Amino acid sequence: VICRCLLRADLIMTERVSLDSETLVYDPKVPVLRQFVDYVARFHDGGDSPRQYLERCLEKIESLEPKIGAFVHLDIEGARYAADEATARYRAGRSASQIDGMPIGIKDIIATRGLPTEMNSPIFAGFRPRRDAAAVVALRNAGAFVLGKTVTTEFACGRSGPTKNPFDETRTPGGSSSGSAAAVGVGILPAALGTQTQASLIRPASYCGAYAFKPSHRLLRVDGIAPLAQSLDHLGVIGASLRDIWEVTRVIAALGPEPGGPAISIGEFPAPARPRRLIRLETEGWCETDPVSREEFDRALATIAQGGIEILDRYRDPRIAELETQIELTGRAALDIFAHEAQWPLRAYLDCGADLVGERIKELVAIAEKLPRRAYERALSLRASLRNSVAALSGVADGFLSLASSGPAPKGLTHTGSRSYGVPWTMLGAPSIALPVLTAERLPLGLQVMGFSEADSATFAISRWIATTLMD
């Protein structure tokens, strides 16, 4: 029996209810996700321990990992050792942080000391860095540990990996943070690191029924992560709840931003905040979106509106209509920026041997080679205009809503789905959050809450309110 009162987005305290792994049918109101931070009180009072928590994750891995293939590498022995250490810290009353003892998945383009970091590329087959990425250093210092490296597309932009969508094995989990989203979505892990240069956090989270957070650009340090396009690369978190994501983000953000990044302080988990007004965005993705998903989206917005929230959109407000037009123009610009900036790391891989690199990467380098410098500059100025237009709306509304993907996960494993819904806020470099609150074709579908530049806390606050409103 599923108790609805337990389903509030950030407060689910139950473990998964009986769920036959043979007939994994998605229902956003059924708690599959495996929160962590809400267990901390029980770790303190001895009713549970990080080691026991880890063992439950491992049971789930045993039953599901063979089917979904979310991991490239598991470090079960290391994880047990770290979980025992965390358990001892809780017992001694000196836990290191809110995520002490948290098992984490690390996208396989992020360096982990002594663990393989292969980037889904034969060039890095067997590569074990002697260093941790800065974010991993921060997580380990906070008592969290790496349970495994999660599948990525090749260098987060090329060939897709073997991961399957946990709710339909014939469908993609989305990319490029494929394994992170699948492992969190199916309840193996409470949180996993991912990256987004186009739509690589928000889209797989949408397809796999997980929460995801793409922070403000350069809020989190990316040292030790394979770079693609510097002005678009974001480190972010896929998690089982907004709170888990927040606490992981908080630990990494304490390192300070990337040079030039925003000096935002990430403090206590923000209380839910009821927005006054929200802006409904269709974006370029709307024309690719199936009717069921469109209806789901509009139904969710109607529910939110019933709470007394005013919703502005392109049909009723000329400012929004103008913004939608601008967003439609940015799709091509985003590709130009991506290809131009990513060409140098990608050429370095190509220099290792053309046969070692997938076709998509060759295409991207070819796009960059043909791209006149003026086209790149035009793309930058389109982006600057978009930023100004969005900033100009900051007095008008508290945030934006769109879908997180153009529908549920599409069939097939070679293509990771449309990037359209992720691109605009990646271009803006402003915070966006995927909430696993919709469903279509009995599969997960995310709602995307998008905030203003550097308003990461405020975006969490309204996301909490929205998730609660839609799931109650």
Add this chain to the structure above:
Amino acid sequence: VICRCLLRADLIMTERVSLDSETLVYDPKVPVLRQFVDYVARFHDGGDSPRQYLERCLEKIESLEPKIGAFVHLDIEGARYAADEATARYRAGRSASQIDGMPIGIKDIIATRGLPTEMNSPIFAGFRPRRDAAAVVALRNAGAFVLGKTVTTEFACGRSGPTKNPFDETRTPGGSSSGSAAAVGVGILPAALGTQTQASLIRPASYCGAYAFKPSHRLLRVDGIAPLAQSLDHLGVIGASLRDIWEVTRVIAALGPEPGGPAISIGEFPAPARPRRLIRLETEGWCETDPVSREEFDRALATIAQGGIEILDRYRDPRIAELETQIELTGRAALDIFAHEAQWPLRAYLDCGADLVGERIKELVAIAEKLPRRAYERALSLRASLRNSVAALSGVADGFLSLASSGPAPKGLTHTGSRSYGVPWTMLGAPSIALPVLTAERLPLGLQVMGFSEADSATFAISRWIATTLMD
């Protein structure tokens, strides 16, 4: 006999005059530097060729390299092959650029395909990247070629290398672009790439009697160059003349800026421009500067003033006095920014084994570890204020003058000299140029011309005028 009319900074067409390598005494009016671009007309008309030019460089290497040790690795065979190809292009009337056939030195923290890139670290001993850094790709595409890798301090911030000052073997060539400055200063090479995170282009150029250009921050792409501190790292050029430096810069700048960098167009070599007003800066370095060098500086400024240029300074203008105070405060801030940002690459090296890494690098990581995040933020805000103060003077004067180092090269090879004169314009991220026009203790001493943010061309234009005025 030295013909003074040939000595104008950018127009020296003679090769070096008779210069006994046993008694290498520096005289800024004696042409030691080996220009390239001015030979291009002779390559076209067949009176000279890139191959002959290269052979003259190689003769110089044979006589001087054993004494100064500017190179870690020479690729003489590859250079001859590339010079022959360039020679053929000139003969066929289809040369690739103004630097077609130019032999270049590449600081050994910059990746070169197939050539060792060892960063003066045992961690990278024997490392031959399969890629070229972006700047090297651009240079090769323009017909230039890598004659050798030049000595750097360890990762451009640690242990110094074996290079000696060409004008006194008991003295440092400066760092971290030690080999690049020594090789250019002694007339082996027309140009070499270097980098500056504190003072690593301007200072060694000052000590070795070469020109150097630290462009606007992020004007030149740094892909494939070992990073230190992202918001301070600059790729730049040390060269035998302003023109050689300009043409090398132009080829690299055509790749486009680093993401977020200035969209400055680097076009034709700027004509000399007589400034109306210049600002004399003492900076933090003045108190370390010996009396002879101070006099040299003030004599040069008097010569410039005789040309009818008004010179403002801290003693006569309260705005400049205030700026000087601000600059004095930035020294500590620069170290904080440097250590905080560089800690991640440096930790990665430390993770390879503490015994493989020099003491200075351990010190820097220790500084970063102890540095409160607030101190880094305070340093950033000091830098922002400094930028505003300098920008506010853009209507007041055409540029700034200071020394390029606190005197001639100091004795000893383990310390690479004071960084004081380099730091302020590195912090600003604005262009600065070292001119080898002064002398003290019969050794080279550079004059530094500093421009406003993104005014790279204008800074060259006034530098040409100043160099000509002082050397005529």
